Amino acid sequence: MRRFAALLLAPALALVGCSNDHSSGKPRPDGWHRPLAAPSVPVHAKPLPAVVRTDTVLPSVSGPFGSRATISLPKSAPSGKFVVAPQTPGRGRSAHAGDVAIVRYTAKVWRTGKELPGSYDKGSRPQVFAVGRGATLPALDQAVQGQRAGSRLLVVAPPAAAYGTTGSARLGVTGKDTIVYAVDVLNVIASHALVTGDQKPVPGDLPQVRMNDSDGTASVAVPDKAAPKGLVARNLVDGTGPVVRDGQTLVVQHSSAAWDGSRGEDEADLFLSSRAEGGPLSVVIGRGNVIAGWDQALAGRRVGSRVLAVIPAGLAYGAHPPKGLTPGSSVVSVLDILAAV
Template sequence: MAHAGDVAVVRYSAKVWRTGKALPGSYEKGARPQVFAVGRGATLPALDRAVLGQQAGSRVLVVAPPAAAYGTTGSAQFHVTGKDTLVYAVDIVNVIGSRALVPGEQKSLSDALPAVRMNRNDGTATLAIPDQAAPKGLTVKTLVDGRGPVVKASQTLILQHSSAAWEPARGKDEADLFLSSRADGGPLSVVIGRGNVIAGWDRALVGQRVGSRILAIIPAKLAYGAHPPKGLAPDATVISVLDILAAV
C-alpha cells in the first residue's frame, strides 16, 4: 500500500470531461512510466491522490476537478481551461517503500575502506571512516550483488542514498551525513547517466544491476568540486552508499 514518502511508478491515460479530448499520457508510443514521490507534491494532486493508499497492480479511475489538476489557470499547452474536469485511468505499476533496502547479504570490505551498516528503520547508512587518507581516484565497490537488469544511461533510478565527506569523519565510527534519503523524506528518483547528479554517481551506477548496493568514494572533481552544497566543504572527497531499488 502506498504511503506518503514512498515512490510510485504509474502509467495513465487522461481525457477532458467536457470535450472528450485525449491528453498526453504514459501509454503513448515512446512514453515511459511516470515516477514520483507520493504525498510530496511532486505531481498533479489527482495522480498523487490516485496512488495514496493503493496497492501496486491496482487500476484507479480518477475524476479530477480543476483544483486537483491544473487549477483555475488551466494549461495552455494541453488546451485545458481553468474550469475543465479531467478523467484519469491510472495503473499503479510499482510502489517502492520509503524505507526499502535491497535484499541480500552484504560483503565485507578491506579495512582501508569505510565500514557500512544499514539502518532498516529509515533506509540510510551508518558510515565508519578509517583513519587514513581517502583514495585518490573514483573507487566503486559492490556491497550487495543485485540480480536485476543492468542499469542503462537515461533510465530513471529509484535510490536509497547516504553521503558523507571523508576528511571531517576520518577515524570516526559514525560520519555525519550531508545528504540522505532520510533528509529527503524518502527514496530519490533520478534520470541517470545524463548529468542530473554528480559525475561520480553517473559513473558508479550505469552498468550496475538493479538490486545492488554500491559504495562509491568520489574525488572532488567528480563530486561537487569548489561549489559544494550546504554542509560540505569545498573540494571534499565524498562517500556515497546507494541502494538501486528499481530502474524504469
C-alpha cells in the first residue's frame, strides 16, 4: 500500500456514517469491508518470468467481452511460461504504471479445472488497482500493462505470477499450480486524470482552491481564522456521473493540507497528495476504510465532482495524526471523484 493510502486509513475506531446534508454525523460501529473477490497477496520476492504473447499449447477463451468467460483447458501440462495473449483488442487508453485499472476476470486452475472465485461472480465487483504498484497478483498487475481499455486477455500465470510457492489452501491452489485467467480491462484511468468543468466560487470564510495545471495538485489558501467545528463539504465542480453509494470503490485524486498550521497562508503545504505519490487512490467508501470525514463528504456525490472538505480533527486523525500534523488538527481535502464501481 502506498504511504498516503495508509495515512488515510481510519484511525481505529469511531467510524462515521454519511448524513444527507454532508455536514455532521455520529459515530457508528462498523467492520472492515473487503468488497472485491479479487486475489490480493504480497508481491513475491522470487523474480517473475518474462511475459510472452503465445505458447505452443494454450487454453482457449470464449464468450463476449464484459461477461463471464468460458475457459477450456488443454490436456497437456503447462509449460511454465507467463503468457498474456490478447483475445479482443481494445480501443481505450493503454495502461501504464501509476494509472488505475478497472478489470473483471474469470479464473481456473490448469491442473484440476477448478473454477476460482472471480469478479463476475454474483455479488462481486470489479477489481480496481494501481498499475505497476504490486497492489494485486502479478497475473493481473503485469498482464494489463500496455493493454488498452476494452481488451480481453488470456493470462496463463505460473506460480510466481499467481499464488507463489505456498499456494492458497483456502482456494485449493497448491504452490505448483498454474492459474488461467480471462481478464476484461473495463477502464483505465490516467495517473494525471482530473475532473473537468468550471469551478464554482466558495465563501471567503472557507479555503480558496486553485488547481495547478503544471502538476495537477491543488493550491489551498486557508483563511486566517479558526476552522469550522463541524464537517463542511461542498462541490467545487458538479459531476454528472452516477451517485456514489456506500460500499463502492472510488478512484480519487486528492490534495490535503492542515488548516491549523496554515492559517492565513496563500498556499498551504500539502501533507498528502495523490499526484505526488504517482497517481489516483482507490478507496472503499462508507465502510470505515478511510478517515471518517472522507466517508461522509464523498457518499452521495456524483462521479466527476470536485469536492472541498474541511474536516475537524474528530473526523480526521484526532489525537494520533500522521507525521507532519499536530494532534487535533483540522484537515482540508480537495477530492476529484474520477470513478465509482
